[in-house]
Amino acid sequence: DKFNLNLPVVQTNNNDTYLKKNFYGSNTKYGCPFVDYLNNMSYNHLDMNTVIYGHHMNNGTIFGALDKYKTITGYKSAPVISFNTVYSDYKWKVIAAVITNGHSKDDNGYLFPYTFTNLSSSSKMSAYLSELAQRSLYDTGVDVLPTDKLLTLSTCSHEFEDARFVVVARLVRPGESADVDTSKVVVNSKPRYPQAYYNKKGMTNPYKNASKWVAN
Numbered sequence: 001d002k003f004n005l006n007l008p009v010v011q012t013n014n015n016d017t018y019l020k021k022n023f024y025g026s027n028t029k030y031g032c033p034f035v036d037y038l039n040n041m042s043y044n045h046l047d048m049n050t051v052i053y054g055h056h057m058n059n060g061t062i063f064g065a066l067d068k069y070k071t072i073t074g075y076k077s078a079p080v081i082s083f084n085t086v087y088s089d090y091k092w093k094v095i096a097a098v099i100t101n102g103h104s105k106d107d108n109g110y111l112f113p114y115t116f117t118n119l120s121s122s123s124k125m126s127a128y129l130s131e132l133a134q135r136s137l138y139d140t141g142v143d144v145l146p147t148d149k150l151l152t153l154s155t156c157s158h159e160f161e162d163a164r165f166v167v168v169a170r171l172v173r174p175g176e177s178a179d180v181d182t183s184k185v186v187v188n189s190k191p192r193y194p195q196a197y198y199n200k201k202g203m204t205n206p207y208k209n210a211s212k213w214v215a216n
Contacts, residue, residue: 009052009083011035019055031055033063038117043087046171047117048125049150052083056155056165063155069097069167072138072185079140079180081169083151091178092151092169095144096136100194102162107194108208114152114166116215122146124216131213132168135192141184144170160196 008023010032018034020027033054039047054063068074081092104111112135119125125146133139149171157165172178190206198205 007033007054009033009035011037011039011041013037015053029055036115036117040117041085046090046149048119049115049117049152050083051115051117051152051154053154056157063153066153066155066165066167067157069094070099070137070165072187075138075140075185076182079142079182080172080178081151081153081167090151091172093140093142093172093178093180094167094169095140095142096132096166096168097138098132098135098166098168099137099157099159099191099197100135100164100166101160101196102156102164106160106162106196110194110212112194112213113215114168115154120216127213128215133188136188137191138188139186140180140182141186142170142180148173160194160200163194163196 010018010023011034012018014037015034018032020029020031022028022030022032031054033052035041036051036053039050056064058064068077075094075097079094081094083090083092098114100112100114101107112131119128123146129144129146151169151171153167155165157163192207192210195205195208
């Protein structure tokens with residue numbers, strides 16, 4: 001609400017329809033935020049990672065509002081996200097804000113697979129959380145376990161052509177307070193970006209030979 005981001009979210013059998021259609025099915029350049037078609041949204045169920053896509057509109061509407069998460073001040077204004085399904089109401093604590101690429105050509109053939117819905121083991125999730133922390137613009141100080149459910153918001157960004165901005169939050173656990181101590185947030189002095197980011201800045205990529213995490 002503090003971001004003026006209060007939108008219906010839809011899902012269908014593909015990830016294309018709602019790029020150019022609104023909640024009512026009418027054509028619009030704004031589209032409508034939608035859950036990845038691979039996510040299971042059935043009764044009383046959440047996948048390991050629920051992924052929602054939305055357009056980045058230059059007037060700040062739809063997921064353009066997520067840009068505020070690029071700063072610590074913006075994060076502090078909304079450290080908790082509400083995302084509800086038709087079956088349940090959920091709150092999620094933000095754990096990461098990442099600038100990444102939408103095409104493998106922009107990172108030496110690698111595409112960070114943040115859009116997975118499930119992984120084969122909790123150890124794979126632990127590895128992912130480590131990769132996420134490496135890339136995040138800041139550490140929110142919110143603890144996260146490999147058993148936590150994640151919510152991932154993905155939109156386009158402008159740091160380089162076809163960049164993506166991704167905000168990841170973890171589900172508030174049963175019996176846990178939804179309050180967050182935002183004084184714990186710390187800037188990441190050297191977040192891992194895709195190669196295209198460094199090329200645009202005329203910088204050397206210190207992560208060029210780093211390991212490339214794969215989802216399975």
